[in-house]
Amino acid sequence: MGYYIGCDVGGTNIRAAIVNSDSGDSFDLTVQPTNAHEGHEMVLARMAALFEELIANSNLRRDQIQGIGIGIPGKVDVKNGITNFITNLPGHWINVPVAGTIQRLMGIPTYILNDVRSITWGELKFGAGRNCSSMVLYAIGTGIGGGIVINNKLLLGNSGQAGEVGHMTIVPDGILCNCGNRGCLEQYASGPAIRSAAIKAVAHGATTILGEMVDFDLNRITPHTVYEAAISGDRIAKDIYYQAGRYLGIAIGNSIVHIEPERVVIGGGVAEAGELLFAPVREELKRIATLAPIENIELVPAELGNNAGVIGVSMWAKHNVMAE
Amino acid sequence: MGYYIGCDVGGTNIRAAIVNSDSGDSFDLTVQPTNAHEGHEMVLARMAALFEELIANSNLRRDQIQGIGIGIPGKVDVKNGITNFITNLPGHWINVPVAGTIQRLMGIPTYILNDVRSITWGELKFGAGRNCSSMVLYAIGTGIGGGIVINNKLLLGNSGQAGEVGHMTIVPDGILCNCGNRGCLEQYASGPAIRSAAIKAVAHGATTILGEMVDFDLNRITPHTVYEAAISGDRIAKDIYYQAGRYLGIAIGNSIVHIEPERVVIGGGVAEAGELLFAPVREELKRIATLAPIENIELVPAELGNNAGVIGVSMWAKHNVMAE
Numbered sequence A, B: 001m002g003y004y005i006g007c008d009v010g011g012t013n014i015r016a017a018i019v020n021s022d023s024g025d026s027f028d029l030t031v032q033p034t035n036a037h038e039g040h041e042m043v044l045a046r047m048a049a050l051f052e053e054l055i056a057n058s059n060l061r062r063d064q065i066q067g068i069g070i071g072i073p074g075k076v077d078v079k080n081g082i083t084n085f086i087t088n089l090p091g092h093w094i095n096v097p098v099a100g101t102i103q104r105l106m107g108i109p110t111y112i113l114n115d116v117r118s119i120t121w122g123e124l125k126f127g128a129g130r131n132c133s134s135m136v137l138y139a140i141g142t143g144i145g146g147g148i149v150i151n152n153k154l155l156l157g158n159s160g161q162a163g164e165v166g167h168m169t170i171v172p173d174g175i176l177c178n179c180g181n182r183g184c185l186e187q188y189a190s191g192p193a194i195r196s197a198a199i200k201a202v203a204h205g206a207t208t209i210l211g212e213m214v215d216f217d218l219n220r221i222t223p224h225t226v227y228e229a230a231i232s233g234d235r236i237a238k239d240i241y242y243q244a245g246r247y248l249g250i251a252i253g254n255s256i257v258h259i260e261p262e263r264v265v266i267g268g269g270v271a272e273a274g275e276l277l278f279a280p281v282r283e284e285l286k287r288i289a290t291l292a293p294i295e296n297i298e299l300v301p302a303e304l305g306n307n308a309g310v311i312g313v314s315m316w317a318k319h320n321v322m323a324e
Helices: A040-057 A098-106 A115-126 A191-203 A223-231 A235-259 A269-273 A275-288 A305-323 B040-057 B098-106 B115-126 B191-203 B223-231 B235-259 B269-273 B275-288 B305-323
Strands: A003-009 A013-020 A026-033 A065-072 A074-077 A082-086 A110-114 A135-140 A144-150 A263-267 A298-301 B003-009 B013-020 B026-033 B065-072 B074-077 B082-086 B110-114 B135-140 B144-150 B263-267 B298-301
Touching (some): A003 A040, A003 A305, A040 A065, A065 A305, A115 A144, A223 A235, A223 A269, A235 A275, A263 A275, A269 A275, B013 B040, B065 B098, B065 B115, B065 B305, B074 B110, B115 B135, B135 B235, B135 B269, B144 B235, B191 B235, B223 B269, B235 B263, B269 B275, B275 B298
Parallel strands (some): A003 A065, A065 A110, A263 A298, B003 B065
Antiparallel strands (some): A003 A013, A013 A026, A074 A082, B003 B013, B013 B026
16 A cells, blocks of 8 residues: 655645545645745745645655655646646746655655646556546636646656647647747647637627626636526537637647557546537537548546646655656 | 668559668668559559568578568557558558558568658657657658657557647648648648648749749749749748748647657758757747747757658557567
8 A cells, every 4th residue: 555645736725635546535634825925935834834734634654655746737847846837826937946845844755747648647557547548638717727648657757747748739820829929829729728718709790698697797708608608508608619629639630640549538627628629629629530440549538637737746756756 | 680671652663671770870771662562462563572582692590580570651559460550551451451461461569550650660769769768759741740759759649540630720720631620730731731822822923933933933932942932032922931830830839739748859951950840839838938949949950851750660560569
């Protein structure tokens, strides 16, 4: 039996739990606000306190916790356990030795990993990626992140950035992305992209119930509003998901011509739209059918939901502890 | 010392040589017409005769040849040594047991591999990919093929189609490709794409020397004509390479967000245009600089030229012989 702590640092919340690495079961999952503006020292100290609390509240001895994994939203130096560049966290998170600091405070081997690569590893071990050796994961939410597994190994790339599928260019000279590039997938299929397409449609006077649904307070439109409109039959809302799905399909096709994985896993809040998004993806993928036998590539929704990161990064800690 | 036969089957010619697998030196390189229309049985029989001739003309004993590798232009079942789908070869090349047939005729272990994956393996072992463990190769000629190496391993994918970067969609609803998809890179940066852009420019009355260069017999325009016009200062010709390079840069950027390799190798006839093509690629790659430290990713021309396939697939045979 091996127990590991998994911790997922998000822009809003920190989620942490002890994970049984044999079953993938997590227990005592605790959520607390990140409050990143307090600065990384304070946040790291609070994280260590949270981990101590998790251990104290469990019926495990401290020495039964074999490692700690921390999922970070941004670019991280996996080897040295240092953050390079963090998205959406105020408080100077560049070049912070997260792994070293937590390891010193806790006395337990600690590893860090990008948050979506953590989700990927979690889905591989205990979710939608079980029993497959190569997969590409798309996590579609506020941004679009990704992760790639080849021969049961997480692909990290030169500097940990392999799998950043959300920043694939799918429209030359397209919409400007926060990353500085133009035409990134993230600008066409993320939650904000869906929201923005909906606001535009209402503002342009399209025939849709979207405006009424938010009493014409357009800022209140969310991807979920669009989803609800779509399943109630609103054509504009359906079309917004259809367009997002088409771009997502183009991107997934591009992933397939690179990797030709056994499985493509789609997760994140936006993916909860299910067939509204999956149907146009499948349709788009038919276009590359002469090239790769796409009927052999499974397109499946993620399974672990909000816990994927916590579970995944705890398993990443195990992977590293075992390798040492 | 290990000697292997490498053979590259092309639409026009079959090239074969004995390769010293320690040095990568090939000798007695022989080229003969493919004449694919004679049918695969005839072609395979001629190939075996050619291999016998290579051995007889060498000062090697037959038992010193440890394996045979055959590079095939199309989709192949690497594991079973069978062709799935061959591009540009008349004569029923579907489901042909190429490896088994040659192995039976020759009595030497035989392996097959896609032609551009063969080039990739050759460049990795003895060319532009030396001393690197992860690379993406683009071979830009009549078509655009590719190959991916991760952790010193050739990425094959589910059915051998991983690395088909020429069929990445870079323009949604773009030009129809032979593969059935729309907007494939191959339609924007291959030799025929460059040629077709040049013919269009002349036909539209653009101010260019391209027409005169072929006495206005526009069918005679080749990518090399455009290259010569460009280096002599023709703005239209330069722009044609610039546009091709931009699309190539978008595609390479997409490969980088997937793989983040140490090196990107560009080969094939079109790549001989050098800076005309490389400069816009580099410019385009700057756009993803915040995402991946592209200054750490080397962009280099292929080194092995026409022999890359022969050398590569002979080394692929070695790789398989050694693994068994």
